[in-house]
Amino acid sequence: MNSKRAFKLLKEIGFTRFGGSAEELEAAKILVRECESVGIKAEIEEFSVNSEAIANAELIADxxxxxxxxxxxxxxxxxxxxxxxxxxxxxxxxxxxxxxxxxxxxxxxxxxxxxxxxxxxxxxxxxxxxxxxxxxxxxxxxxxxxxxxxxxxxxxxxxxxxxxxxxxxxxxxxxxKEVTIKLKQEEFTVNSRNVVAKIPGEIDEAVVFTAHYDSVHFSKGVYDNGAGSVINMEVLKYFAANKPRRNLIFIWCGSEERGLLGSKAYCNAHKEELEKIKLCINVDVAAPVLGKELIMVTADESLKHAVEYMAKEVGYATNVTWDIYSSDSIPFADNGVPGINIARFGVPGTSHIHTRNDTMFFLSEPALKITADFVEQFAIRYVNSFTFPVPRTIPKEIKEKVDKYLGREVNKA
Ligand SMILES: [Zn+2]
The missing domain is CATH 3.50.30.30 (Glucose Oxidase; domain 1)
Structure with a gap:
């Protein structure tokens, strides 16, 4: 884990990267270049998203x-x-x-x-x-x-x-008494994209790593989620040099901020591959100087306990919950792939997602390294485990949460 290299890459992709924009494409190309710098081929997979040009928007109240x-x-x-x-x-x-x-x-x-x-x-x-x-x-x-x-x-x-x-x-x-809304816009579609890299392993099972690299408008999206993107890049670089036991799929998801569109597109386009995936390791938000570590386990409850034990063994202070997380692990869970979400949350008032204040000023390399080290340790242990310890099931309690999140009626019967 080279946190200096990761932090440098974070600065490099620290520009606004709205899903479907030319800047998102520019960031995708940087991620491809990084994968290829260690000999791993990466591809840009496009998918269609809505877009618009708003000519006029007004609100007049009396x-x-x-x-x-x-x-x-x-x-x-x-x-x-x-x-x-x-x-x-x-x-x-x-x-x-x-x-x-x-x-x-x-x-x-x-x-x-x-x-x-x-x-x-x-x-x-x-x-x-x-x-x-x-x-x-x-x-x-x-x-x-x-x-x-x-x-x-x-x-x-x-x-x-x-x-x-x-x-x-x-x-x-x-x-x-009365308000008037005036709205004129042209609606069309554009392409957003995922960056996908694969490292072959020794057995016919896979682990997927996800991190979204898009941002919202006006935000440089370094905390959310350039940081997760560069952490997963370090994991890729580790396994580029150390052959994994299981096949690895790295996805830098586009348009997450617009409704998990990249991970949804990936799951729809690769249905046959999903059966082989044992776990989705998702990293979304990291690196705030003032913060706390969080893990949300979207899998069999036994993984929550295993992760709690492991965190204590390796001296990683974190808070583990058994829950879903509003991020790219959701579409995988919806397709039966268990997930773990690893994050460092900023203390409220000290870090600012989704605004112009999500900047490098509030982040640090040591803070990035805290999360990055654990992601790497966890990845090595689970990717290379002899038998995969996490059952490939989504418990009923988690499935209900996923369905509710995705706006489906939950059948309580
Ligand atoms: Zn995010």
Whole structure:
């Protein structure tokens, strides 16, 4: 484990790499070059993602104009805009839902499947979301760009806009009778891509390593997740020099931030290969100076205990939970491949994902090395184990969580 080399690579890929962008491709090429520098062939596997060009997005509340970003792929309003009464739906509780029919609603926080379903069920005709912190200003923050993801589009397409938290507060205080949303955009598809490298082993079983290398808009994505990307690159370099017992597949996933699109695309394109995969080792977020180590075991519960024991044996201070993790191990678990997620989380207030403040300033090489060393030790032990110790099953409790995460109705019977 050469943490100096890893940290240098992290700096090199530390530019905004939004899924499907030219910058994401540039980072993919750097990752290919790194694999090939140690004699391992790497390929870029493309997949199609939605994109858009927003020509205009406006929010006018009783004549007052707010700075907004339009939701990508949420369609177009008529030229004169969509005007409706305003309602603050909060988190979409039933009582609120009764009052939202025919209105444009403001909701709290990130618009995921659960809240979006409630918006649609309430009969709202458009929606407004907000992001960030109420102490953000126009100078020290970016207005986050959002998109209506495919699972949400599949329910119903409503026009949406996003604003800063401080403006959401201003809007609720203003309590306008009516608001108008104007949205004009062109929608099309582009290619995003995974970087895939394989190292052959000695027996017909495989272990997959995943780390997403894309970022959100405006973020340099070094903590999330350039750090995980360079950790897995070090693991590849170890096994390039030390032949593994099992076949290894390294995937640097694109468009994770847009809904795990790269790992989903990989699983769909390589169904026949998945049966041979014993475990997915996923690294997502690492390297904050002030932080703590976390492991989420998305596998048989016995692995949680084994990892806890191993961490103590090798002197790695971590917190192990038996859970799913919102990252690229999910599509693998959904296809029956157990997973382990290894991460170093920043202390709240000291590291900043998904903003312009996810920069190298908050990270350090020693902090990166803490996680990287354990990932490597764990990988060596499990990749080279005589019989693979982790059963290739997804326990019922974990499967239910995966289904819920992916927006499926969970059958409790
Ligand atoms: Zn991430």
């Amino acid at each position: 004549g007052v104009s707010y700075k907004v970003e339009g939701y990508g792929n949420s369609g177009n309003t008529p030229d004169e805009g969509l005007t409706a009464p305003f309602y603050y739906l909060e988190n979409g509780e039933d009582v609120h839902k009764q009052r939202a029919n025919g209105k444009i609603v403001l909701v709290n926080g990130y618009v995921g499947l659960v809240i979006y379903k409630k918006i649609v069920e309430s009969g709202a005709v458009g929606f407004i979301s907000f992001a960030g912190n109420v102490i953000d200003t126009e100078r020290n923050s970016d207005l986050e760009r959002k998109e209506l993801r495919q699972p949400l589009k599949d329910i119903k397409i409503l026009p949406g806009v996003n604003l800063r938290a401080v403006d959401a507060m201003r809007l609720v205080k203003q309590n306008p």
